[in-house]
Amino acid sequence: MLAYRGGDAGAFDTLYRRHRGALYRFVLRSLKHRAAAEELFQDVWMRVIEARSRYAPQARFTTWLYTIAHNLLVDHWRKKGLALVSLDTEDLPSESANPARQAEAREALARFMQALEALPAAQREAFLLHEEAGLTAAEIAAATGTNEEAAKSRLRYAMAKLKAAVDD
Amino acid sequence: MTEQDPKISRRYRELGGEEPPRALDQAILSAAHRAVEGAKHARAAPLVAPGGRSRWYFPLAAAAVIVLAVAVTVHVQREQPDAEAPGEVLMRDRAAVKPESAPQPAPARKLQEFTPDPKTVPDSTAASRGREIQEQQPAASAPAEASKAPAPPTPATDEARMKRDEAALAGARDAARKDAGRAAAAREQAAEQASVQAAPTAPVAAAAKPAPALLRDEVARQSSALAKFTAHSPEQWLQGIADLRRQGRHGEADKELAEFRKRHPDYRISESMLEKVEKK
Numbered sequence: 001m002l003a004y005r006g007g008d009a010g011a012f013d014t015l016y017r018r019h020r021g022a023l024y025r026f027v028l029r030s031l032k033h034r035a036a037a038e039e040l041f042q043d044v045w046m047r048v049i050e051a052r053s054r055y056a057p058q059a060r061f062t063t064w065l066y067t068i069a070h071n072l073l074v075d076h077w078r079k080k081g082l083a084l085v086s087l088d089t090e091d092l093p094s095e096s097a098n099p100a101r102q103a104e105a106r107e108a109l110a111r112f113m114q115a116l117e118a119l120p121a122a123q124r125e126a127f128l129l130h131e132e133a134g135l136t137a138a139e140i141a142a143a144t145g146t147n148e149e150a151a152k153s154r155l156r157y158a159m160a161k162l163k164a165a166v167d168d
Numbered sequence: 169m170t171e172q173d174p175k176i177s178r179r180y181r182e183l184g185g186e187e188p189p190r191a192l193d194q195a196i197l198s199a200a201h202r203a204v205e206g207a208k209h210a211r212a213a214p215l216v217a218p219g220g221r222s223r224w225y226f227p228l229a230a231a232a233v234i235v236l237a238v239a240v241t242v243h244v245q246r247e248q249p250d251a252e253a254p255g256e257v258l259m260r261d262r263a264a265v266k267p268e269s270a271p272q273p274a275p276a277r278k279l280q281e282f283t284p285d286p287k288t289v290p291d292s293t294a295a296s297r298g299r300e301i302q303e304q305q306p307a308a309s310a311p312a313e314a315s316k317a318p319a320p321p322t323p324a325t326d327e328a329r330m331k332r333d334e335a336a337l338a339g340a341r342d343a344a345r346k347d348a349g350r351a352a353a354a355r356e357q358a359a360e361q362a363s364v365q366a367a368p369t370a371p372v373a374a375a376a377k378p379a380p381a382l383l384r385d386e387v388a389r390q391s392s393a394l395a396k397f398t399a400h401s402p403e404q405w406l407q408g409i410a411d412l413r414r415q416g417r418h419g420e421a422d423k424e425l426a427e428f429r430k431r432h433p434d435y436r437i438s439e440s441m442l443e444k445v446e447k448k
Contacts, residue, residue, distance in 0.1 A: 004200075007207065008204075009200060009201045009204040009205070012197070012200040012201075013197060013200075016200070020187070020193065021185055021187050021188075024186065024187060025185070025186055028186060041188055041192065042196060045196045045199075046199065049199055049203050050203075052203070108179065109179070109182055112179045112180070112183070113183060131177060131180050159176060162173075162176050162179075162180075163173060163175070163176055166175055166176055166179050
């Protein structure tokens with residue numbers, strides 16, 4: 001990122017190749033809607049480009065990148081009239097919990113997916129940050145603007161629920 | 169660590185590695201390249217004329233710089249004649265005189281030779297001694313003639329001329345000081361409406377003017393006199409006429425005085441000097 005800030009356009013290509021897949025999946029699995037996910041994914045990178053001159057290597061670039069993504073997600077939820085923080089509680093049963101999907105849920109993967117989607121937004125975000133971006137609890141806390149204990153707690157709850165889905 | 173569970177991670181990976189569409193990749197990458205190129209162009213051409221309301225900034229700044237430069241140039245040109253410090257003039261004056269007066273012991277000896285009896289000389293000042301030398305060697309000592317006919321000067325005549333010039337300068341200073349004192353006294357007199365006889369002395373002038381102003385005037389007068397010293401100043405000229413008059417060369421003195429009045433029609437000759445230069 002420092003090289004890109006100094007005018008090396010090739011450095012951005014390297015950064016983008018390294019993070020594009022993980023970030024895209026993080027956004028896609030947070031929003032569940034492909035079109036909205038693509039739009040937000042593009043917005044994240046545009047923010048990175050715009051903020052290059054202000055970038056200071058205080059933390060890992062990954063943490064900085066996912067902080068931007070988290071802030072845009074919060075904005076997105078706010079526009080929809082939802083709050084990411086309030087979704088720490090259990091989601092209401094989704095439409096995927098209908099009998100047809102229950103039948104398909106026999107397949108482990110589908111069950112896992114269902115469990116992931118059923119996670120509260122904050123727990124899902126913590127889990128995705130951990131799995132996709134490889135962030136530690138402290139880095140998750142930094143990226144999402146919370147304390148480390150809360151990040152650990154969210155991650156632990158998410159893991160427990162997903163483990164239950166896997167073990168089923 | 170409780171957050172780490174390989175089974176969950178493996179299952180999560182099985183969901184599939186979805187990737188952003190290629191078109192999205194291209195859009196983002198080209199935007200990143202455009203941003204860097206734009207920044208490079210902006211750095212390379214910092215004087216690109218801005219648009220909108222700030223369009224006139226550069227022409228205005230350029231005009232202001234030109235006006236300032238012209239004003240400074242004119243000011244410097246006007247100030248140049250006064251910029252020469254009195255010290256520099258003095259140095260230049262001394263440098264001009266020095267080569268002539270280099271052999272100093274010789275003039276002293278010659279002075280002794282020309283002086284018939286040191287005891288009989290009533291005035292032992294350098295100025296009076298110089299005047300005696302002038303009387304003995306009239307061709308070399310007359311200032312008007314000396315300036316007109318630049319004969320190779322002898323050390324004795326140089327010394328004499330230097331002394332005479334110093335005396336002339338002192339006389340001119342005195343006259344100027346007296347003039348200033350007289351003017352100040354007249355002002356005071358008019359202001360008070362008193363019929364007290366004015367005493368044109370230096371202390372009155374000092375009382376009328378604040379000390380720094382007096383000092384400044386004195387410095388200016390000295391510098392002015394020194395600057396004109398080599399260029400035949402009016403005071404020097406008048407002193408020369410006075411010398412001619414004293415030597416009884418009234419014809420030459422009249423001629424010089426007429427020429428002086430033609431050249432300096434607005435010059436106020438002090439009364440003391442007037443007594444010396446005018447025919448009685």
